[in-house]
Amino acid sequence: MNAPLSPDERRARGRAARDRTPRKQHTAVGHVDRDPVALLEQNSAGRVKRLIALRYGRMLTSPFAFYRGSAIIQAHDLAGTPDSDMPMQICGDCHLVNFGGFATPERTLIFDVNDFDETAVGPWEWDVKRLVASLVVAGRHLGHGDAAARRFAYGAAESYRERMAQYAQMGALEVWYEKISFEDLLDAYPDPDIRKRIKRGIEKAATRTHEQMLTKLADFEDGKWRIRDVPPGVFHVRGKSTLFDKDDDWLTHEDPQGAVAKVFTDYLDTLASDRRDLLLNFVFQDIAFKVVGVGSVGTRCLIMLFVDHFGKPMFLQIKEASKSVVSQFYKSHSPIKNQGQRVVVGQRVMQAASDPFLGWAAGPLGRHVYFRQLRDMKLSPEIELYSADLLEQYGRLCGWVLARAHAKAGGMAIELSSYIGKSDAFALALTDYATAYADQVEKDFEVFQKACRDGKLEARSDSDIASDFLV
Known part of the structure; x- marks a missing residue:
């Protein structure tokens, strides 16, 4: 050295x-x-x-x-x-x-x-x-x-x-x-x-906690929480309010539930063991598409809802990551191939403290994604x-x-x-x-x-x- x-x-x-x-x-x-x-x-x-x-x-x-x-x-x-x-x-x-x-x-x-x-x-x-x-x-x-x-x-x-x-x-x-x-x-x-x-x-x-968000984003139906469709902001990909075209590969995929399960399992492998163990306390309820921001509109972004044994919620956001505009015009040689990992690594390096549930995965159709909590005590100017x-x-x-x-x-x-x-x-x-x-x-x-x-x-x-x- x-x-x-x-x-x-x-x-x-x-x-x-x-x-x-x-x-x-x-x-x-x-x-x-x-x-x-x-x-x-x-x-x-x-x-x-x-x-x-x-x-x-x-x-x-x-x-x-x-x-x-x-x-x-x-x-x-x-x-x-x-x-x-x-x-x-x-x-x-x-x-x-x-x-x-x-x-x-x-x-x-x-x-x-x-x-x-x-x-x-x-x-x-x-x-x-x-x-x-x-x-x-x-x-x-x-x-x-x-x-x-x-x-x-x-x-x-x-x-x-x-x-x-x-x-x-x-x-x-x-x-x-x-x-x-x-x-x-x-x-x-x-x-x-x-x-x-x-x-x-x-x-x-x-006031911007998962518990406060729960009743704003979801309804309790038949013993389970279901995210409410409010298009164009929130909708189920395969629901009546979808904004996906019929030929989109997400709608033609033969096993969407299996795909989500595989992506989530791969994501867990990118977390520290204590974070993985913590997530085992939660039971999956629903998943829906959520439109975010301005520049990100149209990229694939989902929210997943879980609850623990007391019914307390946890929202995770899954967001698509494609090649950075910086990398398109400034040539640097990074060993990181997964674009979701690129986002997570950059965030951890630059922020003073980062979301404990930051992680990444690769989807079954070749898209890269990263995970984080949804709007946990977040404030925007x-x-x-x-x-x-x-x-x-x-x-x-x-x-x-x-x-x-x-x-x-x-x-x-x-x-x-x-x-x-x-x-x-x-x-x-x-x-x-x-x-x-x-x-x-x-x-x-x-x-x-x-x-x-x-x-x-x-x-x-x-x-x-x-x-x-x-x-």
Whole structure:
């Protein structure tokens, strides 16, 4: 085993990267001479056909919704931008709504990155750029104006720089154990309005348990719980409310129950023995399809309902994992072949604490999936209700959280901090990038809107599809 580099050697490595790729080069928007609609269609391949229209319908509601659903476009564009050549495990879809609160296995409520469908090894700058651009796109959409939107992006990038400098002074175990709890947020933010929102979030999280979800999602019939069909959001794959076409391979499979049982057994093999033993206390009740998010709409996502000997519920989510958009445009050689395992490994590496039931499997039809609990004490930001000052502070919080995730995942806080430096040159470059890329997003959104109007893409809202099932 080679001796690790000293802190001075690591700082020198970061400064050398700055010589190769000056920070001012991060203003480049990349490969934007492309067809955004073609990239979206490429990204929709293999999804449930009738749900692709719902995906586009959700993306059509605003430029920010479009941005959320079009990670493939920005990954394509970022492949044409300079980077410091210090790749690591990144989130891959690090916009401001993919942060949130959730409970650790010890039931501590923490704030962290919470979506890893696109996680892969890639340039760390890609995560920071997706975050700062999301703040400008969202800030404009919410009517805060260009000057405020630039301030949001700058604040997030500066927070990332400041926090990375702190992590560069911490030992490896200190970084590994670092968590950002809601109690930490109360200490960090003295503003009364922010503290009020944090306390309200803690109270709300306490109500978002499996027991609270049970009667909202299921009915007790003939001695067993059955998940309620509410299309297009939730439906049984082979039920009257299905949105699957008759020729879909999930409907033509000869033994669907056996397939589910096999996938679940394979999933159990990826868990630690204590987690497997814990799940043996639960009895299976039902399984149904659940549509989630914006960018994920149309990918295969199921929820499984179990109860223990007291009838207390456990919801597990099974989500399809396909090749990361990062891996499509940044060539790294990973030994991981199962895309569900890719998601689980990336999540465990980047998060301060992860769901104890994270695991993966391969389906009988070649699709890869991963498992996790469904919405256990999870909180998402309600950015539509944020004032300009609050959104700026939220952006700074996201910068802090992302710095922690990168410091843990890459183990290169010293190198990154040395590369970014002590001035605000990096933050200014990323603010210019975010502003220019938000302009590009708005142009792409207009192209997308036209494709929907002209019928090249079919877009339908949730209410449109729900009306198909009204009697």
